[in-house]
Amino acid sequence: MAFSARRAAREDNSADKLHLVTSERLYLVGLGLMDEAVQETQSVSSASKASAFKYRDGLIILLLSLIPLRRRTLAALRVGKHLVQAGKAWALDIPAEDTKTDVPLEFLLCVTLSRRIDVYLDELRPRIPNAARHDGLWVSNKGNPMDDGTIYDMVRRRTNEALGFEVNLHRFRHAALTFWSIHDPKTIRAGKALLGHRSFGTTQEFYIMAQARVAGRVLAAAWEQPLA
Numbered sequence: 001m002a003f004s005a006r007r008a009a010r011e012d013n014s015a016d017k018l019h020l021v022t023s024e025r026l027y028l029v030g031l032g033l034m035d036e037a038v039q040e041t042q043s044v045s046s047a048s049k050a051s052a053f054k055y056r057d058g059l060i061i062l063l064l065s066l067i068p069l070r071r072r073t074l075a076a077l078r079v080g081k082h083l084v085q086a087g088k089a090w091a092l093d094i095p096a097e098d099t100k101t102d103v104p105l106e107f108l109l110c111v112t113l114s115r116r117i118d119v120y121l122d123e124l125r126p127r128i129p130n131a132a133r134h135d136g137l138w139v140s141n142k143g144n145p146m147d148d149g150t151i152y153d154m155v156r157r158r159t160n161e162a163l164g165f166e167v168n169l170h171r172f173r174h175a176a177l178t179f180w181s182i183h184d185p186k187t188i189r190a191g192k193a194l195l196g197h198r199s200f201g202t203t204q205e206f207y208i209m210a211q212a213r214v215a216g217r218v219l220a221a222a223w224e225q226p227l228a
Contacts, residue, residue, distance in 0.1 A: 021167055023175045026065035029162040033058025034116060037124075052124040056138060057158050059120050060151065067092065067107050068172040070100050075148040077137040079121065089114040 037055035041048060064074070073094060077083055082094050086108055094105040109117070125131050130143025138146040146154075152169055159167040167175070 021163070021171065021175050023065045023068075023172075025163070026061060026159070026167065026172060026175055029159060030058045030060070030062030030065060032162065033061065033158065049127055049129070052127045053141070055120060055124045056128075057154055059116055060138065061155060061158060062113060062116065064155070064169070064172045065175070066110070066113060068169075068175070069094075069105075071148040071152055071169045073099055073105075074169070075138065075146060075151055078135045079137055080135055083117070083137055090117050 034055050035058075037051040037058065040051050040054075060074070063069075076098050077092075077094075082092060082098065084091055084093050089111060090109045090113070092105065092107040092109065096102045096104045099105060125139060128139040128141075128143065131139040133143065134145060136145025138151065140146045140150060156166040156168055159165070
């Protein structure tokens with residue numbers, strides 16, 4: 001599973017410096033890291049600290065591929081405060097004071113993501129030294145909550161390893177709108193809530209940029225085809 005996910009994430013790798021990356025490719029990167037972490041130890045219960053960090057990193061990337069939070073909000077997530085249980089699933093309940101735009105965010109997480117969070121919280125997070133000292137969702141190598149700069153650097157490193165180019169945190173937001181504009185452009189206005197924008201005008205700027213990149217890629221592919 002891990003090999004196929006990482007291989008699929010590498011597909012269609014362009015030499016263009018403005019790599020077109022959409023959410024499904026980033027989802028596969030996160031999924032692949034978590035599967036590799038589990039396979040390395042054969043059993044989640046015997047996972048090493050290194051495997052716990054790999055799983056943590058994959059979970060961060062998977063979460064961002066579905067819900068592209070801003071870096072400060074992502075780093076501030078706390079178990080029991082922002083990450084709360086909603087029946088058998090998990091939900092994000094982020095108050096306005098913890099967002100850049102002072103807009104509260106609420107997301108019910110899908111079953112796949114919720115199950116991965118269960119594994120992380122129950123089996124892997126406790127294996128990181130000093131993790132029990134705080135309720136920060138993402139635990140650093142020093143046992144403290146990861147800061148946004150550390151998360152930023154980790155995501156760039158992990159995506160470069162998987163894709164051959166770096167994807168920074170802000171590009172996850174572009175990736176989400178690119179994915180949306182390709183698969184369901186009629187409901188693109190809902191992207192305002194996903195990205196936590198105050199107005200649709202900001203979302204529309206993302207959408208236009210995404211459409212331009214898609215169009216540019218289609219044109220480039222057309223030029224590469226042999227003439228009839």
